[in-house]
Amino acid sequence: MAPLGFFFSALAALSTTVFGASLQQVTNFGTNPTGAGMYIYVPDSLPTNPAILVAIHYCTGTAQAYFTGTQFASLADQYGYIVIYPNAPDSGGCWDVHSAATLSHNAGGDSLSIVNMVRYTISTYKADSSRVFAAGTSSGAMMCEVLAGAYPDVFAGVAGFAGVPFSCFAGPNMWNSDCANGNIDKTGAQWGDLVRAAYPGYTGPRPKLQLWHGTADTTLSYNNLGESVKEWTNVLGLSTTPTSTQQNSPLSGWTRNIYGSGQLQAITAQGVTHNIPVQASDVLAFFGLNQTPTTSPGTSTTTTTAPGGGTTTVTPPSGGTVPKWGQCGGTGYTGPTACVTGTTCIKMNDWYSQCQ
Template sequence: MVLLFTSFLSLLTTVYGLTSSLQQVNNWSTASTNPTGVGMYLYKPTTVITPTPILVAAHYCGGTAQAYFSGTQYAAFADTYGYLVIYPNAPAVGSCWDVNTNATLSHNGGGDSLGIVSMVRYAVSNLGGDVNRAYITGTSSGAMMTNVLIGAYPDVFKGGSAFSGVPFGCFAGPYAWNTQCAMGELIMTPQQWGDLVRNAYPGYTGPRPKMQVWHGTADTTLYPQNFQEEVKQWTNVLNYSLTAQETNTNDPLPGYTRSIYGPSFQAILAQGVGHTVPEQANDVLTYFGLNAASPAPTTISTTIGPTGPTSTIFVPPATTVPPPTGVPTAAHWAQCGGIGFTGPTVCASPYTCQVSNAYWSQCL
């Protein structure tokens, strides 16, 4: 079975035209830096920019690093834009992430979260990773971990994007599964949710990462009330109003509504979509600035917390690789990938190539 799956990944690399392959990284950690034994897998394109941005892509419960590599577009986009992708592999039986223990919910406290953070630190120290451009995205359990890492490690990550997750601390407790949280019955005030994040790293006064959350209205695994609780939490942490500054319908897809609360937080609700919202890789990269063509430097003023100080942050221009020109593109609804497919693998704007299975991907 292992040999067959390895061959499948090699075939995917060939079919999708990737310049490199997924590699397991060994001997990168110690018991103190990776106490739960999270596995590290890395996709490093043949050509990277320097220093190299880092994207962590966390799989869903029951998934693996290899499955998330083959089922998402982050590696393919890395070839174009020159960033590293770290695919952590959950060590627990059932492959769910530890998002409930005090250790994982505390800055440098331990748990799976410290293992993932240690991968980023390793990439910065040994792989030319950019300490100022590390980001995290994930689906379901990986989305929960995204919330955890953005909350507990605001000094490490500059942004997160969570697909069908729950707020930071929602699953806190002795058990890996919390029915009250999952069913959207854990209702708290914005201040209470925000305090959970602030208490994860007491005394932290630096800038908070930007955050993007996605959820489906028909989710019966992690009920959509969790989306509303996430909105409460991150608007409070970032000192934004609960009333969105801008609301865009049918964005990025029909039936999706994007609510923008400020430059560092947006929430996208997908009408009629269950668990989970399909990953929108191009949208995520746009939000993180990983697919931008050398934007001008900006200065951002931000207030940390509801009553915290205001700080001014200078953000240097991103030295990313622009997308190739003259590349054939596939139209909306057209096939854009799959085993044996030889046509265009890049979709016409604003559509992205979504993987349905190993044999079929489509521009949506």
Template sequence: MMFSLTTPTLAIALTLSATFALSQDIPTSTLTQITDFGDKPTGVENYVYIPATLADPPALIAAIHYCTGTAQAYYNGTQYATLAEEYGFIVLYPEAPAEGKCWDVHTNETLTHDAGGDSLGIVNGLRFLIDLYGVDPEKVFATGTSSGAMMTNVLAGAYPDLIRAGAAFAGVPYGCFAGENAWCVECAQGELIKTPEEWGALALQGYPGYTGPRPKMAIWHGSVDTALNTQNYYEAIKQWTNVFGVSQNATSVTENWPVEGWTRSEFGENVEGILADGVDHNIPVQAPQVLEWFGIA
């Protein structure tokens, strides 16, 4: 098996090519690029963080950056790598190939199972690590912020056979940006309103014919988000409650969770929404609570 490794902090790219038989050849406790992970039709780059000690078997999280972000930025700006050392899971940090570093969440290819687009580049990175490290297939997750949250929803719709749970911070529902243009003003401004049935049917189109389990979803959003209007929070709740066939009426509401002024609404076991009062698009990632949702912590 041939693959190359580079670290994104190096001023000069270092490429190592050799025949490796064991997963331990990827350095531990450092952010490392993997290159020969399979098909990457749009040129998605993937970086991985392997903790010093892995759980047996380990879980795997795709931690997906925002527009203008990078794998390095999301690695630096979130707690996932630190928590990986504590709990023994693997973190995949994908990096968008587009000039502005936004993810393709609009093309039919990325929205459809194994059809191409940025989503397939991420998924093949996950598949590579699952095989290499014997990852528990019931513990493969996705989370992200802004454009990364949009991609989290895309992965939940197009790859429900792979992703077991998602946590989206300030995103939009699956398919909300679908169309010719990379940016959908109508969706971003919260003007794309659908019924729960319409949203649910859209999500099910991501993997035609699939009848297996669906990933449970946690939707996080600021109450005064104007970049991706807060209405998208409510539309995403419509979507995933419909997918799971549960009511939009919360079964449990917890005030001041996990931060004062934030409210968690649970819609059965598989959907929850966290609305952060007074918070704009720059919602802080709550990594420990994400791990709880994933069943890791």
């Protein structure tokens, strides 16, 4: 099998944050058809009915590497959501995104193991089933699109960094060179039919998607981003023409295309290889998870509609300084804008600025 995602050694060195809680393994979370490992990060302070983020590692990676190499756990301390870190059972650390079982609703494969981790977490922590999200890199990004296609009833949104369309890797082997090299070209309807066949008869809401890809990716061709856009605009009933385009968003040289009213975002990272850096704060803003939760009565709050339905009551931070990686500005933001010493408020996009 060709290597997938082995370029992510830099991830493990990114975070030196001291977390408020610790990563814990869960060994009995229910039906686990492939023997995937479950690790969970639960902040010391949680709001009532917290959201869930599933953070899915790349090939050759582990749950622990993605825990330490991304900011999702440290941001969970700030925003009060639970993070599930699945660990792939494959000896190479890759996810099953190819089998008929994993590509079908409740049929098995790694996708069902991950979904049962979510179901366990909802039951154990009384988490909000309408605010379940997934984010991943490389093979983990591919799994995000699998989850969006096979389990639209579970996930309100997904974000994938350097992935491929749902069912692009379908076949007998873990590795699909035709897809990896960008040689699979289908119409939007053909791609969309593959998604709809994953859960026949499903008529409920579909997850929102944020898809990221570097133009210099030689492991998973950049062509796959265009195929994913064709696939998901068809599934969501959107035009393939963006409703808006943002240049240099969130970083210089990156371009963000927005489709419909924002249900789909496709971000092109010009000149970036397969080792695309995870933009955790941008992902949280897209999911609506970048809000400080209400923790005590009598606090001024606001209620916002959560992606995928339902509402969540939140309160903006007030007074003091913003910690590193915290929000310090953006459209509608009313909290503090002064960053902790040693960090600067950086504009990520129109609705989110971050201390870094």
